[in-house]
Amino acid sequence: xxxxxxxxxxxxxxxxxxxxxxxxxxxxxxxxxxxxxxxxxxxxxxxxxxxxxxxxxxxxxxxxxxxxxxxxxxxxxxxxxxxxxxxxxxxxxxxxxxxxxxxxxxxxxxxxxxxxxxxxxxxxxxxxxxxxxxxxxxxxxxxxxxxxxxxxxxxxxxxxxxxxxxxxxxxxxxxxxxxxxxxxxxxxxxxxxxxxxxxxxxxxxxxxxxxxxxxxxxxxxxxxxxxxxxxxxxxxxxxxxxxxxxxxxxxxxxxxxxxxxxxxxxxxxxxxxxxxxxxxxxxxxxxxxxxxxxxxxxxxxxxxxxxxxxxxxxxxxxxxxxxxxxxxxxxxxxxxxxxxxxxxxxxxxxxxxxxxxxxxxxxxxxxxxxxxxxxxxxxxxxxxxxxxxxxxxxxxxxxxxxxxxxxxxxxxxxxxxxxxxxxxxxxxxxxxxxx
Numbered sequence: 001x002x003x004x005x006x007x008x009x010x011x012x013x014x015x016x017x018x019x020x021x022x023x024x025x026x027x028x029x030x031x032x033x034x035x036x037x038x039x040x041x042x043x044x045x046x047x048x049x050x051x052x053x054x055x056x057x058x059x060x061x062x063x064x065x066x067x068x069x070x071x072x073x074x075x076x077x078x079x080x081x082x083x084x085x086x087x088x089x090x091x092x093x094x095x096x097x098x099x100x101x102x103x104x105x106x107x108x109x110x111x112x113x114x115x116x117x118x119x120x121x122x123x124x125x126x127x128x129x130x131x132x133x134x135x136x137x138x139x140x141x142x143x144x145x146x147x148x149x150x151x152x153x154x155x156x157x158x159x160x161x162x163x164x165x166x167x168x169x170x171x172x173x174x175x176x177x178x179x180x181x182x183x184x185x186x187x188x189x190x191x192x193x194x195x196x197x198x199x200x201x202x203x204x205x206x207x208x209x210x211x212x213x214x215x216x217x218x219x220x221x222x223x224x225x226x227x228x229x230x231x232x233x234x235x236x237x238x239x240x241x242x243x244x245x246x247x248x249x250x251x252x253x254x255x256x257x258x259x260x261x262x263x264x265x266x267x268x269x270x271x272x273x274x275x276x277x278x279x280x281x282x283x284x285x286x287x288x289x290x291x292x293x294x295x296x297x298x299x300x301x302x303x304x305x306x307x308x309x310x311x312x313x314x315x316x317x318x319x320x321x322x323x324x325x326x327x328x329x330x331x332x333x334x335x336x337x338x339x340x341x342x343x344x345x346x347x348x349x350x351x352x353x354x355x356x357x358x359x360x361x362x363x364x365x366x367x368x369x370x371x372x373x374x375x376x377x378x379x380x381x382x383x384x385x386x387x388x389x390x391x392x393x394x395x396x397x398x399x400x401x402x403x404x405x406x407x408x409x410x411x412x413x414x415x416x417x418x419x420x421x422x423x424x425x426x427x428x429x430x431x432x433x434x435x
Contacts, residue, residue, distance in 0.1 A: 041065075063144050067105075073337065075106070075378040076322050080333040081146035085326075098153045099160070100181035101126060102203070102236070105145040107379060109133070113236045114201060119181045124174045126164055128234060128290065133171065134163035154178050188214040190221050191229065192416050195281075198231040199246070202238025202294035208245040215249070215277060225278050227419040229412070230298075231286045233312060237293025240270075240321070247301040248272030250283060250308070256301045258346075259321050259339040266339060272301075282424050283308035284415040287356055289374055292316035299354045300343035309427045310356040311415050314392050317375035319350030320382050337382060351376045351384040357427045359397040360414045 045065070049056050066079035100119015101112050110132045115122040133141055135151035152160060158178050165171045185204040188197040195218040197211065204210070219225040237243075247256045253274035260267045285299045285308050296315050302308035321339035326332075342348050353374065375381050400410040418424050 060144060060147075063146070067144070070334075070336070072380060074320065074380055074382040076318075076320060076335070076382075077337050078105070078335050080324070080335050081144065082330050082332045084146045084149055085332045098178060098181065099126075099162075099176050100179070102201075103132070103145065103148065105148075108142045110140060110145065110148045114234070116181055116184075117200075118184060120176045120179045121162075121174075124176045126162070126174060126176070127166070128236070129167055131165040132162050133165055136161050137163075152178075156180055186210050186214055188218055190218065191412065193222070193227075194416050194419055195219075195222060195225050195228040196231065196412075197228070199235055199295070201235060202242045202246070204242065205239060207239075207242045208249070211246060211249065212277070219278075226281050228278070228281050228283050229286060229415045229419070230283060230308070231412075232291045232295040232299060233286050233288035233411075234290040235292070235295035236290065236316075237295055237318065240294060240297070243294035243297040244270045244272065247298050249277050250281075250302060251305055252276045252279065254305065255344045257297050257341050257343060259341045261339040268339070282419050284418055284424075285310045286411055286415060287312040287315045287354060288362065289313050289316060289353075291354075292318040292375075296349050296354050297341065297343075300347070300349060303354065303357065303431065304344040304347070306428060306431055309358065309418060309424060309431075310354060311358045311360055311418065312356050312411050313359065313362070313397075314355050314374075315349070315353035317349055317351050317353035319348050319352070319375075319384070340382070340385075348384050348386060351381055352386075355392075357431060358414070358418065358423075359392055360411045361397050361399045362411055 045061065048061065049058060063079060063081055070077040070079060099121040100116040101121045102114045102116075103110050104113055105111075112121075112126060112128055112130045112132065114128045115126050115130075132148065133139065135148065138151065140148045140151065152162065154160060156178055159175050160178060161173050161175050163171055164174050185201050185207050186197060186199050188195070190196065195215070197214055197218070199207070199211070215225065215228075218228075244256045251272040253272055256270045256272050258267065258269045283302060285302060287295070287299055287310055291299070291312075292315065296318065299310050299315065303310050319341050320337045321341055322335045323338045325334040325336060327334060340348050340350050398414065404410055418427065
């Protein structure tokens with residue numbers, strides 16, 4: 001029976017590949033025990049391949065097994081299939097063909113992290129937080145992210161029908177015409193005499209240069225850039241290098257964040273370069289429950305260093321670092337959580353987020369605190385070393401009154417108000433007593 005089970009070269013190759021890395025830990029653990037556990041895993045896979053009631057896609061089965069194992073560690077560790085790995089590298093360049101959305105797998109579902117405003121999906125009404133359950137009538141629930149991406153990509157100009165489930169709404173079919181998307185990461189304007197810059201994503205290796213040009217344009221329009229709003233609401237993060245560089249535009253050297261791993265040898269410190277651009281500018285950073293990762297790095301650095309005031313709602317709380325480890329040609333990669341990151345004051349935001357200096361509701365809250373989708377809502381989320389309570393208190397949140405216009409931005413209005421009054425200085429002083 002065993003000879004029959006192992007007659008396929010793919011299974012034999014799997015067994016060899018699975019045991020090769022064990023040599024590195026042979027001195028610390030009992031390698032035989034690990035070999036035995038892997039043998040059980042290999043036997044189960046082989047039996048399924050040969051005896052399951054229907055023919056099994058071996059590659060899909062292995063990919064799901066790897067993702068199941070890694071997903072039990074935390075929601076951000078995963079196996080990245082070859083096609084998906086290529087997609088992600090293209091997404092970092094912000095120029096790719098498809099629907100213009102960034103997605104992630106979550107509990108067997110495909111969640112839209114961000115829909116690029118210039119993209120066809122956004123034009124069709126798809127937004128961040130939506131779930132995609134089917135592509136061209138094919139149910140993708142429980143499928144791999146690779147399967148979902150493959151179904152949505154195609155030739156430019158070809159339509160694709162995606163079944164979308166938005167929060168609080170019924171499922172609907174949306175027809176999207178595939179296109180080549182070049183996302184715009186930043187937008188800027190003068191808002192009531194105050195400089196305003198919105199950073200939608202840090203997945204752009206030209207972001208710092210683009211931001212510098214936008215700031216220069218604001219200075220030209222205003223004559224002097226002494227008040228600035230940095231809008232990071234809904235920004236799901238991106239490149240760590242860009243978050244450090246953006247922070248450095250407003251810091252005169254010093255620490256932006258530290259990343260700490262299992263061992264002290266894994267620890268890293270990231271510093272800003274000396275010479276901030278606008279040392280006298282007052283800065284308000286807008287945050288929301290959808291602000292995550294690199295966005296939280298920037299907000300945490302400016303807040304901890306006393307360089308700006310954070311306004312809005314508690315952020316998402318993704319304070320972990322994933323290393324992408326290529327596995328070889330046509331083998332994809334491993335995305336593995338290897339570090340937690342900490343703000344300059346030594347606070348981990350993992351599962352907690354950045355708490356604003358001034359809690360201000362968005363209009364979508366409608367006078368009540370609703371359960372928000374955050375890091376600590378995810379299955380198997382990585383815990384915070386500091387497990388003290390860090391929740392928003394209803395009585396501390398400013399809500400718009402009933403006559404506030406529905407088409408205006410309450411948080412933005414409050415940010416302008418803070419910058420133009422002495423409340424800014426009072427909030428900066430209060431920062432010193434946060435810890």
